[in-house]
Amino acid sequence: MSPRTVHDVVAHHAARRPDRVAVLCEDRAVTYGQLHHSSTRTANAMHRSGVEAGDRVAYLGKESEQYYDILFACAKAGAVLVPVNWRLTPAEVHHILLDSGTTLLFADDEFLDVTAKLKADLPRLRRIVPIPALEQWRGADDHDLAPTFDEAQPIAQVYTSGTTGNPKGVVLAHRSFFAVKAALESHGLDWIDWRDDDISLIGIPGFHIGGLWWAIQGFGAGITMVSVPVFAGHETVRRIRELCITTACVVPAQLQMMLAPPRPRRTDFASLRKVVYGGSPISEALLGRCIETFGCEFAQIYGLSESGNTAVCLPPSEHVPGGPRMQAAGRPYPGVDVRIVDDAGNALPTGEVGEVCLRTPAAMLEYWGLPDATAATLVDGWLHTGDAGYLDAAGFLFIRDRIKDTIIVAGENVYPAEIENVVSAHPAVLEAAAVGVPHEHWGEVVHCFVVPRQGETITTRQLVAFLRGRIADFKIPSGFEITDSLPRNPSGKILRRELRERFWQHLERRVA
Template sequence: MNGRPDQVDVHHPQLHQPQLHQPQLHHPHLRTLVQTASFHAEHRPTTAAVLCEGRTLTYGQLHRESNRIAHALGAAGLAPGDRVAYLGKESEHYYEVLFACAKSGTVLVPVNWRLTAPEISHILQDSDTRLLFLEPEFAPTVEKMPTAPPETTVELGERFRAWKASHPDSDPPSHATPDTPVAQLYTSGTTGLPKGVVLAHRSFFAIRAALASEGLDWIDWRAGDLALIGIPGFHIGGLWWATQNFNAGTTVVALRAFAAREAVGLIRDLGITTACVVPAMLRMLLTEPGVGARDFTTLRKVVYGGSPISEALLEEALAVLDCEFAQIYGLTETGNTAVCLPPAAHTPGDPLMQAAGRPYPGVRAKVIDTEGRELPPGAVGEVCLATPARMVEYWGLPGKTAETLVDGWIHTGDAGYLDEDGYLFIRDRIKDAVLVAGENVYPAEIENVLEGHPGVAEAVVVGAPDERWGEYVHAFVVPAPGQRPTPRDLHTFLVPRLAAFRLPARYEFIDNVPRNPSGKILRRELRDRFWTDSARQVN
């Protein structure tokens, strides 16, 4: 690490196991990430902020290095509101850039490194990114983009270190407020093009403040915690979990990319106390050969979400990991979690185990019919959430923003109901999203590309249940006249055009697509046969 050679303080949980009676770490005066960085640099400069691949970044170093980058962004001509993209796997540098953007008033655009060149090109063009931080591993992908890269590209490595070192580590001037945009995350789109969700600083403070105000420990942060980030930082779950731990002043353990064997090793050898994962990751941890309860003895809490979880998997995880579990539900548009199933509700056999949870203090949930009327408990309709952590807007899409954010309510596109006690149960999707290992995949994205194949007349994509990944992508294909494409042909065509998690796992050739009298595709008719034996129409 660059910066002063600090003495590093890593609270090893096996030596300093957090006690349940310890107070939560909450600093109510912190309301922006700028304040977070400076506060912890002053009060715990030698405490490890990030551990990654054996490297340590202290809070003092995080503050100084992000200061240097903030100064460098200004020297490069970037002004508040300009977009800065990051294309790379998890590392301490990602968090340095995050705090630098917060301090300079620029907006961080984390790019999913699994995307293809055309998909990355869309994000960089749509966001009008002016500077790109790029890991060398992904330079060949950027070179294949159909459009020119941003005007400035800083390759992580020696050039990045030299670029930082040429600027001072003093505090840059900052005018950040809780409503200042700080991040823009891209979500899959119903029209085939991802939308940029703009989030302000408040999105990363509102929920923890609500929990603290009521003295709730549904999700908590305690002295000595080592927090594993299983979800990548380009996903709202990963970014939110990291910022919560930074705001508390605990230590984040960053995985470059999730691998079950590595994750188990870190939990066991470092003494990880908390973790945030999607259900597919839980399954991988439990099925890793040779892994057992002895590997998870230091865990005190697992936060999970991103997709529904089966009761069987949850009960196995509760038994093997033997710690508290908290389920979170929300969207990028809600600033991540808006609803939580607290640890006390995680009792095998309890009907609440099928619930998404209940809203946090200060968050409201309602269920509406197609006319926008609020429905009574038990009636299924569209779930709407009102939360102080909600998005600012969809970048450059005022019409889409107005459709999703209505009078302060986020319309989720999920179908569910509230019970008499205010617990939310998700039953289906109103939108057509497929959830693959916690990633939203919209059929239109795949259908648009598939229909570019000369052998395809029409394509319809649905989600089907999958034991490991939650759901898989199933493509129905109507061949073009005189054409007989094979699944291999279609797969080969899609590989350079779609990220791997968006690729169909199975293809089914049909003579025609079912439609109603007005010509609308009867997607549900194609999807239903995969879900006939499931009480819940999402997995």
């Protein structure tokens, strides 16, 4: 029987294939037997440090084999992993650690100075463990904890950008990482499949739901997962060629990076049999170049952190250049329902555009500490996505726009309020409005309209300098427009869609 909880995964495969490499990171290889043994010692050390079931344990670092050691240790100890985006500013990191109530933090050396300064304002944080010192810290206690937690228990708290500027913690149970795999297997579908000799690339960072979900899928199948500290296009092509990687999960921007000049040859991807991509929609032109160059199957996944990552898939059979469904997000997995609703929550018929709602066994448990936001997003078992789309007669979902104001930059969610709050703090700025505009490489980038205070002048260079260090670099607008006023509706709300229109009017799909 396949494992259904994260803590069962590594024990299951350590008993059956202890010498199989579980994680390959740079030139370091860790087998399933070693990963099971080391994560048990880390879990025992967590308990010695006072970590109890349900406590939050954070990881602030780049991709590494230690990240997955800590993931499995959290599962064995009953703790909840909080992966932190290392690209965030100290203020953004502080919010996540404070909001989650993190009690134990693992951090790369390069982030220790920052976290040490933050610790005084984090009342629940008892200890910071440098990741390079993990082996010494965990000690030799390897007695089996025999965890009894079931698949409904939380295992991860992934932070997404917030509509009011503060990220929200999406709490995910063990079941969120196994429901799709079980559904595909039970129906004999190979949309996303695993073979015993697969070697799989984790292209999406582990602090992102897509990267964490993909890693657990591979570990669940008992294959070798290739972890990269920082994604680089040409270096990834080299890894695929030299390691004979067979499967990969990436965002469209990473596909673009791999095809950048000097363009790789098709022989570089001879071992690759399937690429799974998601995080943001892909242009048909880029997908066509990928199909031609990679020479393998492609599967698109659609979902969000709140849906436990993927809820809809465009299977390889539909990836036909010029085909009728190349613009579709896909069709729901078995056991997942999709419906389109109007503003009043009424279901709309086939072909009509409305808000996309999902009912999935992988859905989040809650937004951490935000019952009102949870209730507004999860309504009678249906997850309201904030995306606008429609269903065709065959049940394929097409995304057309966003109801929420999310901007997706290379797979990273950004909300306008985050940008506007910081830009408006500049003494020369009266108000600001941020929107997403199309970008060939990154899908979307942030464009900000700025109204100066009366008698003040301000330049793009001054605004960029002001934002450095206040928000993460990927959130800094790539363009600014100084304007006298912003369009508003009768109630005073900024009409962002009107600001976006001239950037998107030539495109059928109003999201990247």
